[in-house]
Amino acid sequence: MINAGVSRVVVALADPDPKVAGQGIDRLRAAGIDVEVGCRADDVARQLAPYLHHRSTGRPFVVLKLASTLDGRTAGPDGTSQWITGDAARTDAHRLRADSDAILVGAGTVRADNPALTVRLPESERSTDDTEPLRVVLGAAPADAALQPCLEVSGDLGVILDDLGARGVLQLMVEGGATVAKAFHEAGLVDRYVLYMAPAIFGGDDALSLFSGKGAPTLGDLWRGRIVDVARVGDDLRLEIEA
Structure with a gap:
């Protein structure tokens, strides 16, 4: 741009990568080019959230994917859960998988559902460059699990995120059951909640909930997030929530 004689450059965000540290902006300004920083910064920051988070913390951006009925249930009293949401919502969730560098589930989910955790998209959305x-x-x-080969991890969730970040994982999608969901939530490690909600109701107390164990004892102890996006996906709703 300097050699091309550009007089003005508009930048949404400065790259937080310490290897760069705004050097490009400084070079442009030193060459007499007018550089405006911050144009539509919020919009761009949302699009680049995984990259920005990884560069500033060294950890992946954690997306907790959830699916439930209107009364917050994820499975019936008999454990059946396939499928609460419709085809369009499940396809949309596969797009979320495709945007992620890693997918995490608990061993209990593997034993109960034996998921493959592969990305399955319509032919029109596939690319030869796609990687799982x-x-x-x-x-x-289990040795014969459908998702093999896989990376098995245990211990402190923060340490696990540090390790995944060092492996170059920018976005981690957590798809575990109620126990894993609660563990990440209570540790304050979820950066974005993506909830697919079906217009259906189990009713009663026996169906399984989104989060396991005891919840907040009083209204004042509720965790409250901020809805950043709402969309209709087929017959279901998708809510994106951040802290």
């Missing part, structure tokens, strides 16, 4: 996300199991996966 790294499959991560919190705990030990």
Whole structure:
């Protein structure tokens, strides 16, 4: 741009990567080019959230994917859960998988559902450059599990995120059950919640909930997030929530 004689450059965000540290902007300004920083910064920051988060923390951006009925249930009293949401919502969730570098589930989910955790998209959305996300199991996966080969991890979730970040994972999609969801939530490690909600109701107390264990004891102890996007996906709703 300097050699081309550009007089003005508009930049949404400065790259937080310490290897860069705004050097490009400084070079442009030193060459007498007018550089405006911050144009539509919020919009761009949302699009680049995984990259920005990884560069500033060294950890992947954690997306917790959830699916439930209107009354917050994920499975019936008998454990059946396939499928609460419709085809369009499930396809949309596969797009979320495709955007992620790794997918994490708990060993309990592997034993109960034996998921392959592959990306399955319509032919029109596939590319020859597509690669499958790294499959991560919190705990030990059976040797004959459909998601093999996979990376088995255990211990402190923060340490696990540090390791995944060092492996170059920018976005981690957590698809585990209620126990894994609660563990990441209570540790404050979820950066974005993506909830697919079906217009259906189990009713009663026996169906399984989004999060396991005891919840907040009083209204004042509720965790409250901020809805950043709402969309209709087929017959279901997709809510994106951040802290």
